[in-house]
Amino acid sequence: MARVSLRWKIAALAAATACLVVAAVGVLVHVWTAQDIRSRAEAQASNTLYSAMDTYRRTGTLAEGAELDPAALPAELRHPADDDRHTAYDGRVDGNLGPSVWAAQRVGDPDSPVLAVQVNMSPELYGLHRLDVIMAVASLVTLAAATPLAVYGAGLLARRLRRVSETAGRISAGDLDARTGPTKGGDEVADIAATVDLMADSLAQRLRTERQFTADVAHELRTPVGGLLAAADLLPPGETEDLLRARVRDLRGLVEDLLEISRLDAGAEQAVRAHVPLDSVVSEAVARTGLDTEVAVIDAAHADTATTAPTVETDPRRLERIVSNLVVNAHRHGGTPVRVTVEGRTVVVRDHGPGFPPELLRDGPSRFRTGATERGSGHGLGLTIAQGQARLLGAELRLDNAPEGGAVATLHLPD
Template identity: 85%
Template sequence: MPLRWKIAALAASTACLVAAAVGVLVHMWTSSDIRSQAEMQAFNRLYSAMDTYRRTGTLTDGAKLDPAGLPAALRHPSDGARHTAYDGRIDGNVGPSAWAAQRVGGPDSPVLAFQVNMSPQLHDLRRLDVTMTVASLVALAAATPLAVYGAGLLGRRLRRVSETAGRISAGDLDARTGPTQGRDEVDDIAATVDLMADSLGRRLRTERQFTADVAHELRTPVGGLLAAADLLPSGETEDLVRARVRDLRDLVEDLLEISRLDAGAEHPVRARVPLGAVVSEAVARTGLDTDVTVADVQPEEAAETVETDPRRLERIVSNLVVNAHRHGDTPVRVSVEGHTVVVRDHGPGFPPDLLRDGPRRFHTGAAERGSGHGLGLTIALGQARLLGAELRLDNAPDGGAVATLRLPV
């Protein structure tokens, strides 16, 4: 259930409880007041009737001696004082009633009583109950839409904060909630989310700048090492040194490429090229044993072409193929169909955290996926975004990692 409906339901329930409580209290107070007034009226009328009876021996209108309907509590008063009692019985149009009674003389003398009919007042009380019930329903009907509207405003503000947090979680560190209406807890949450995004952005920019600075500083000495290694005489040890220096050079070049992608300094040079031919050439340049399958094209149809940067497309495909051989297992197959390129190996597959969070630098995900710097997939993903393509990483149901590249039409 959406938050606004929960808030509206809570507000309506609270209003119902308050209205019911007020109605019960008003009914009880009014009923008690009616009874007190009726008993006081009966008491005063009895006082006047007793005075007349003692002076003249006659009964005033409404006064009775030992009436048959007198409540049992007043039939045998033990003293000569006046007493009152409530009788809830209804006889025709009379009742409930308030009675007042007093003996006219000694202990065995008759009891003079006076009855006050409370029916009109109780009828008014019932009308008051109905009026309060109707008024409560009308107020509830008017308050519920207002509660829904107010809760909707709160829900929209919270949804705005949630959407911003989702964009930040997806990697958009420039997303901000901005000022929200009202100075309340929602505004505090929005400000906190924006501060978090600022902090993450500063930290990420610092890390990216550090990576770029390290790569730039290492480029010259690594180039010198490579030149010096090439001057070494042939031998197993010398060949190992040259291989390690080349690995170091490749690492520095990868870091530089990532830093340029992070800085937005890369710009694709697009051209319309045959997708199958570009993919086949990229796979061939890796020198790795990889099966390439291009969907059959009818003789009368032209080969599938895409408008993209062929150099960056080759970079993506070669990185995916090298990653499949390094971290997966043979056979490695590349298939091209339409605007889609699929690279699949038959190894342990991508680790769960990589599928959940995406590739991370210097993180291969699992020991069984072999060694490496964890930069190949990061570069492939960055180049795919630059080309406006979608790179999806999955695991096949029967085992193995599957990388699917979908180029824009």
């Protein structure tokens, strides 16, 4: 369904309202004027009949255009029941005559003729028709002038709402410094803008508190974890020592990951760029994981021909970190075989497992959540760090599922 701007909706509503008002006023004026014309015609006919009746009774002559028993007299006036004056409307039109109002009165006894006069309303009704045309033209002119004003006013409101919407979108995308700022007018739009800014302030404060807490915890854990690792080295060789050393190494890796995330969140990290061959960096990163992973370099122009990947300007250490995290995540939560493809400036990590869950594709990676079923749904720190490092490098990291199954992580480096 096509999306209609609020600006045009308001303009259409204003135009429709103006049309309804114009139509209502036009109908009321027409009806009132028509009734007034008929009332005045009846009064004129009655007065003319009174004068003509007086002249006829005094002189016996017809005056004021009066007639005795005219053929066109309406049936209800041919046999008046008394000697009073009566009026009737005649809607017949004969050339320029009609519609008209008749007034009639019997001149004497019940067998005497009826004296009648006719008042033609065609000039007044023609004037009413001209009034209708003038009102219609004036209404169209007014509507033509008012519609652009309504569009302009609706545009002002729509721009203010769009500004608030854009700010909310930037906040939703992660820009916690986005603010609508002061808006003109103390209306509901200004209230919405102020509420969005207040929400952003509160959200930013909470996130800063959370990030600071994460950084403080990781920093404070660094020393005791180092002590645990040193103490593990003093244990006699054996299964217990190996198990303890492995758990301490895992704990140290978690602390280092937390510190890395806190630095990325705080914007404290800076990329040290250099011109490096992309295939060599990717191959070395995969080799350091120690996992069975296939690496292929594809020529973009000849998809079936192996070739050397281009040289890119990037931070090789951070690029290795991204690739290694993607490969480890593919082995840990996906399924073999895992294949890494380098094509141009794009690195694709593909596994053959169940694929990324829908909530990850919808919301993105979340820290402190892992894909292991025994620890709940979602993903852990690996993808979160990869996403943060990619953002620092100005690269784009997309997470998708292959149609035939399996997760696909695509890293595209900037030119």
